[in-house]
Amino acid sequence: MGIEGIGARVARKEDKRFITGKGRYVDDMVVPGMKFAAFVRSPHAHAKINGIDTSAAEGMPGVIGILNGKQISEDGIGDLICGWMIHSKDGSPMNMGRWRPLAEDRVRYVGDAVAVVVADSKARARDAADAVVVDYEELPAVTGAVDALKDGAPQIHPEAENNLIFDWELGNGEETDEALKNAAHITEMKIVNNRLIPNAMETRAALGVYNAAEDHYTCWTTSQNPHVARLVMSAFYNVAPENKLRIIAPDVGGGFGSKIYIYPEEIVCLWASKRTGVPVKWVADRTEAFLADAHGRDHVTTVKLATDADHKVTGLKVDTVANLGAYMSLFSSATPTYLYASLLSGQYAFPAVHANVRTAYTNTAPVDAYRGAGRPEATYVVERIMETAARELGLSPAEFRRKNFVREFPHQTPVIMNYDTGDFDASLDAALKEADYEGFPARKAEAEKRGMKRGIGMSCYIEACGIAPSKAVGSLGAGVGLWESAEVRVNAVGTIEVLTGSHSHGQGHETTFAQLVSGRIGVPIDSISIVHGDTDKVQMGMGTYGSRSGAVGMSAIAKALDKVEAKAKKIAAHQLEADENDIVIEDGTLKVAGTDRSLAWNEVTLAAYTGHNLPDGMEPGLKEGAFYDPQNFTFPAGCYICEVEVDPETGRTEIIQFVAADDFGTIINPTIVEGQVHGGIAQGIGQAMLEGCLYDAESGQLVTASYQDYCMPRADDLPSFKVSTTETPCTSNPLGIKGCGEAGAIGSPPAFMNALTDAVGHNDLTMPATPQSVWAAINGTTPDAFA
Ligand code: MCN
Numbered sequence: 010m011g012i013e014g015i016g017a018r019v020a021r022k023e024d025k026r027f028i029t030g031k032g033r034y035v036d037d038m039v040v041p042g043m044k045f046a047a048f049v050r051s052p053h054a055h056a057k058i059n060g061i062d063t064s065a066a067e068g069m070p071g072v073i074g075i076l077n078g079k080q081i082s083e084d085g086i087g088d089l090i091c092g093w094m095i096h097s098k099d100g101s102p103m104n105m106g107r108w109r110p111l112a113e114d115r116v117r118y119v120g121d122a123v124a125v126v127v128a129d130s131k132a133r134a135r136d137a138a139d140a141v142v143v144d145y146e147e148l149p150a151v152t153g154a155v156d157a158l159k160d161g162a163p164q165i166h167p168e169a170e171n172n173l174i175f176d177w178e179l180g181n182g183e184e185t186d187e188a189l190k191n192a193a194h195i196t197e198m199k200i201v202n203n204r205l206i207p208n209a210m211e212t213r214a215a216l217g218v219y220n221a222a223e224d225h226y227t228c229w230t231t232s233q234n235p236h237v238a239r240l241v242m243s244a245f246y247n248v249a250p251e252n253k254l255r256i257i258a259p260d261v262g263g264g265f266g267s268k269i270y271i272y273p274e275e276i277v278c279l280w281a282s283k284r285t286g287v288p289v290k291w292v293a294d295r296t297e298a299f300l301a302d303a304h305g306r307d308h309v310t311t312v313k314l315a316t317d318a319d320h321k322v323t324g325l326k327v328d329t330v331a332n333l334g335a336y337m338s339l340f341s342s343a344t345p346t347y348l349y350a351s352l353l354s355g356q357y358a359f360p361a362v363h364a365n366v367r368t369a370y371t372n373t374a375p376v377d378a379y380r381g382a383g384r385p386e387a388t389y390v391v392e393r394i395m396e397t398a399a400r401e402l403g404l405s406p407a408e409f410r411r412k413n414f415v416r417e418f419p420h421q422t423p424v425i426m427n428y429d430t431g432d433f434d435a436s437l438d439a440a441l442k443e444a445d446y447e448g449f450p451a452r453k454a455e456a457e458k459r460g461m462k463r464g465i466g467m468s469c470y471i472e473a474c475g476i477a478p479s480k481a482v483g484s485l486g487a488g489v490g491l492w493e494s495a496e497v498r499v500n501a502v503g504t505i506e507v508l509t510g511s512h513s514h515g516q517g518h519e520t521t522f523a524q525l526v527s528g529r530i531g532v533p534i535d536s537i538s539i540v541h542g543d544t545d546k547v548q549m550g551m552g553t554y555g556s557r558s559g560a561v562g563m564s565a566i567a568k569a570l571d572k573v574e575a576k577a578k579k580i581a582a583h584q585l586e587a588d589e590n591d592i593v594i595e596d597g598t599l600k601v602a603g604t605d606r607s608l609a610w611n612e613v614t615l616a617a618y619t620g621h622n623l624p625d626g627m628e629p630g631l632k633e634g635a636f637y638d639p640q641n642f643t644f645p646a647g648c649y650i651c652e653v654e655v656d657p658e659t660g661r662t663e664i665i666q667f668v669a670a671d672d673f674g675t676i677i678n679p680t681i682v683e684g685q686v687h688g689g690i691a692q693g694i695g696q697a698m699l700e701g702c703l704y705d706a707e708s709g710q711l712v713t714a715s716y717q718d719y720c721m722p723r724a725d726d727l728p729s730f731k732v733s734t735t736e737t738p739c740t741s742n743p744l745g746i747k748g749c750g751e752a753g754a755i756g757s758p759p760a761f762m763n764a765l766t767d768a769v770g771h772n773d774l775t776m777p778a779t780p781q782s783v784w785a786a787i788n789g790t791t792p793d794a795f796a
Pocket of ligand 1: 209262263264265266379380381514515516517518521522553554555556557558559560673674675676677678679681682685688746747748749750751
């Protein structure tokens with residue numbers, strides 16, 4: 010491949026190895042003497058552990074060791090933590106229970122790890138794990154957050170009375186109450202945001218290796234942020250000192266947020282390697298993934314929207330109960346608070362917004378960020394109620410939104426965010442046109458003739474991503490700032506290695522990051538390597554989540570490139586006997602502007618290393634690093650329109666068309682961006698139509714623990730999406746990029762549900778809108794397991 014800069018539609022460099030089966034995942038790693046781990050997991054949602062009998066398992070063939078929670082405590086391994094301290098309304102810190110890597114006295118959800126068996130094969134480890142007898146004393150369980158907060162609910166952690174972790178608020182409460190008091194019209198809804206299971210294609214895995222000779226630890230793991238894993242495992246969990254711990258996240262087959270956190274299993278594999286003296290590998294099977302990956306969403310919300318006589322929104326009041334599961338995972342407190350309530354102003358100039366969020370422990374898997382993390386939940390609340398209010402007021406949903414759009418930037422919302430740019434009319438116009446919105450009544454009439462119900466719905470989303478500004482996240486209770494780092498190493502022959510703290514696990518960084526460098530210097534994209542995912546190669550980084558790698562990771566690379574270019578220009582100026590300010594870099598050459606004098610890029614890079622013809626006092630070499638910490642988030646926004654047709658006989662819904670008009674600022678690679686939007690919409694429609702994680706309310710068993718019961722979207726569930734972009738460059742990073750990795754999953758569920766409720770004729774439907782629940786909604790019954 011040649012020189013391909015910003016904006017080029019380049020096919021992904023990394024795809025050749027992925028689609029030819031040459032990717033290297035944790036499960037592909039083999040080290041001498043490697044053995045296998047299998048976890049003993051709780052079959053109960055809530056129980057006391059009275060004892061663990063390993064006698065039968067110990068004698069089984071191939072067993073090397075059986076380790077439990079007492080031993081992990083004896084060795085001083087710390088509790089898992091939540092990295093974001095949220096204070097309740099009264100200023101009290103959150104009521105956080107303890108999360109041990111292996112449960113010692115009590116298990117709190119089905120799948121909670123109790124012990125680990127290390128054996129010479131995966132099958133033998135599993136067999137022996139099945140032979141470990143745990144004496145459980147079952148306790149009553151609670152799986153729903155609203156129930157968990159009721160008086161008399163089973164108490165899950167002693168630290169959290171009535172299972173309340175914190176009761177938090179954001180926004181201007183008094184003004185919002187006043188707006189509701191004086192409203193010409195109030196729209197009120199109860200909104201359930203269904204719980205999801207992430208289902209990355211590659212399940213989580215870890216290979217822990219302790220090298221006794223050097224007292225050094227290495228962990229290959231499926232992480233979205235290996236440096237954060239190293240820092241947290243060293244500083245908080247006492248697994249290994251940071252200078253003795255190397256984390257490698259090689260190719261990772263998707264994460265969608267679920268691989269941000271540090272889970273018990275990688276800690277246990279590293280520790281077990283030291284305890285047993287052998288390298289220990291664990292790869293989750295799909296059932297373990299269903300049971301023990303951090304789940305997403307799971308909110309129950311009541312919302313009120315106040316409008317005046319002129320149909321301007323005057324206030325939005327939101328009351329949410331969020332289920333955080335049995336333990337608080339690393340980002341779990343930030344997701345239903347700052348990542349949620351801060352987006353409740355949507356694309357609108359709401360003068361007053363108030364959100365109250367209560368979070369609860371339940372006997373379910375931990376809940377944390379899942380693609381969009383809080384922002385899909387916020388968008389769902391805002392866009393469902395905006396559509397519903399428009400219908401109640403007899404207005405066109407598009408015009409009602411337009412009446413309330415923010416049009417002046419920067420715009421300070423009542424809920425923290427300061428939107429730097431946007432053009433919400435532009436994406437709404439583009440989507441209306443592409444969807445032929447005006448032609449809908451005729452299409453509906455035609456469908457009715459065939460006995461079908463047709464509906465159309467929209468969603469005008471905004472999200473905050475490029476999760477970064479260290480000052481902002483620090484002041485909101487995060488333990489660390491969220492900048493990003495990069496190092497650009499230019500080799501003597503002119504090829505370039507870029508080391509980045511971002512981590513690609515499907516987003517195509519090897520291509521887009523290389524495009525930035527290729528375009529700036531004018532070297533072929535194939536002579537640029539992107540290095541990431543290894544804490545021994547890249548010094549420090551904050552990883553990939555919150556659609557931050559383009560806006561923050563690439564900006565760090567741009568900053569390092571500025572320094573590389575400045576030095577290269579000095580060298581060229583010296584050799585060409587020109588002023589460095591007159592040197593321009595174009596198409597792989599350094600030219601004296603306005604003359605025919607130039608040096609090729611590789612002549613300059615060679616000079617940097619031969620070192621004998623450099624400006625006086627200049628160090629040889631060409632390698633620069635940078636840290637980039639933006640001053641604000643980026644605010645991608647867009648308009649999605651969905652049109653559906655429902656068969657009233659069966660409740661089956663078909664998506665006739667799905668239109669997405671997004672604003673991602675400057676686009677680096679349109680093909681990759683479109684792929685990101687496609688994937689996000691598929692996940693959003695999966696949530697709205699098909700996916701629902703269900704626990705049995707009484708026993709706490711996960712009912713949807715396999716693909717037989719948990720329905721992922723497939724190609725034939727989805728139409729061909731019509732995607733387009735408008736561009737208002739972001740002002741808080743030098744490249745003008747807004748993140749695109751989550752938008753599809755954020756904007757699509759309300760668009761689908763608005764279309765479906767339009768078709769069905771009433772609002773009494775929850776996600777996932779399965780054929781059964783759609784049929785029930787049409788026929789006035791409610792056999793909806795998810796309601
Ligand atoms: N990009 C671009 N132009 C823009 C913005 C981004 O060309 N204006 C490119 C970027 O250079 C990058 C890709 O699009 O190659 C995504 O960039 P960005 O929006 O910055 O998101 P991240 O790279 O930080 O990825 C994180 C985001 C999140 S938060 C989830 S969840 C998610 C997602 O990406 N998980 C994914 N997309 C995923 N895609 C795959 N295949 N697998 C996952 O687990």
